Amino acid sequence: MHFGRTRQKILEKRYGTLTADLMTFRDSLIEQGCGKVAMESSSIYWIPIWQVLTSDFSLKLANPYFIKQLPGRKSDVKDAHWIAECLQKDLIKRSFVPEGILQQMRQLSRQFRRLTKSTLTCVSLHSNNSGIVVGSPRKEDVFG
Secondary structure (H helix, E strand, O other), rough: OEEOOEOOOOOOOOOOOOOOHHHHHHEEEEEEEEEEEEOOOOOOOOOOHHHHHOOOOOOEOHHHHOOOOOOOOOOHHHHHHHHHHHOOOHOOOOOOOOOHHHHHHHHHHHHHHHHHHHOOOOHHHHHHHOOOOOOOOOOOOOOO
């Protein structure tokens, strides 16, 4: 948080990842007068935080590749300080985050691909091992 051009107020606190903890985090940011929030996109872990904060803040999702600090001396706290500094200097390029229904459709599409891959793996394993299975003397197609 900025106070003029010469003074900064830095608050460090850890929050949990459950919804109640994220709501407490959001309330703390509002209480401190924070208007902008930036976060690093890492896998899918940013999504719940984004969903909690999206209605109350101007959000920027940053690609980790573009805001990498020098190697070594890495920690979550140092990363947070670096991201905050980049946000204050407007150095973070906003990543594309789809709105509402489009985001849900992308998540469903990814889930469908995972389930299809899992099903094909099971069918493949079954058909490769079907000659080894001891039991019924007749061979049956259990997949239809």
